[in-house]
Amino acid sequence: MSRKTQALAALCAGVMIAATGCGGSGDSGGGDSTITWWHNSNNEPGKGFYEQVAKDFEKANPGVDVKVEAFAHEDMLTKLDAAFQSGDVPDVYMERGGGELADHVEAGLTRDLSKDSADIIEQIGGSAAGWQVDGKTYALPFSMGVVGFWYNTELFEKAGITETPTTMPELYAAFDKLEKAGITPVSLGGGDLWPAAHYYYAAALRGCSQETLTSAVADLDFSDPCFEKAGETVEQIVAERPFNKGFLSTASQTGPTSASGLLATGKVAMELAGHWEPGVMQGITEDKQGLGDKTGWFPFPAVDGGEGDPTAQLGGGDAWAVSEEAPDKAVDLVNYLLSDDVQKGFAENDMGLPTVPAAGSSVKDPALAELLKVRDEAPFVQLYFDTAFGESVGGAMNDEIGLLFAGKATPEDVVTATQEAADKEK
DSSP: OOHHHHHHHHHHTTSOOBTTBSOOOSOSSSSTTEEEEEESOOSTTHHHHHHHHHHHHHHHSTTOEEEEEEOOHHHHHHHHHHHHHHTOOOSEEEEOOHHHHHHHHHTTOBOOOTTTTHHHHHHHGGGGGGGEETTEEOEEEEEEEEOEEEEEHHHHHHTTOOSOOOBHHHHHHHHHHHHHTTOEEEOOOGGGSHHHHHHHHHHHHHHSOHHHHHHHHHHOOOOSHHHHHHHHHHHHHHHTOOBOTTTTTOOSSSSTTSHHHHHHTTSEEEEEEOTTHHHHHHHHSTTSOTTGGGEEEEEOOBOTTOOSOTTOEEEEEEEEEEBTTSOHHHHHHHHHHTSHHHHHHHHHTTOOOBSSGGGGGGOOOHHHHHHHHHHHHOSOEEEOHHHHSOHHHHHHHHHHHHHHHTTSSOHHHHHHHHHHHHHHHO
């Protein structure tokens, strides 16, 4: 059974199937005048901003009722998985692209926006590539960013770190300086798996050539030695013991004791995270400032002997998609979400890095503005592996990486588990 056939069968399971094939239940909002919209900006200012966006859309479209639901990121992913399994998908929701999107498209659950959003697709240009299947665009990316180390500049200064690390030995030296200053170097939300997996992805990006990574996405072949070497890099990082106590069970973004919370409240010096981090930290701190002017960022360091371009970046983003059974007005809402005004507001609230060119100058946070420059100048941006490879392969990889961090798996085990899952998909 092919990868796509397996995905279709899985997604159709439990769904009442019409004579035309697998599709949504159509019970996503209560009629053509109601639109259900799910997003993961559950903290301020993002939550309030999106509520106002919904009201503005309703005002411009009399009779339309937008039902907005905000979730913590992990909760939203869980609910979306359940929605795809049942076929009762919200009208407007977040798609992460790659293999996951291809599975949803194959199952007939996601609407083709190529014609109805043609002008916007032209505006955002190459950013749309990660949400295209067979030349058609199924979601509009509203935020595209890259992963790196967010750090507290004040704590770095206290530890005597004057330059951000560019190599792994320099990173380990920074760990030592921070520990000698009585500062926990890094927070990690290992309880959610994907934050730990990002270390492996980043190490592979630095160790593997672009050609190798591109081929792996296309062929699901992980035989190149660089994939095992990436695990060895992670193994060495873990051996340095830089993380917060209980990092294997720590949440990633929820509350002051989460990995983001520990960084935001000055309990640790840095965290490997994406472009969302300033906004998350602002939502956690009482003054809604996060680290404020103490916010710094640097890319994952180069790996000795690695074949990857040190200026290439690991990243991805989020896109608005419309379910196949949604009313036409849902497409209008998605197009509005990619309008200049909404994207500018998104940027001004430090919610991420906008994709519409006109909104780039509205990024006011200096660290995010620098990140926007890094994104735009990167010769290659590798989509997160779990998204690029699809749920089955990416999930198997993430699970084994989690065991690697716990000392219960080897770098070879990560490759073996990933390849075995990939072979089942072929």
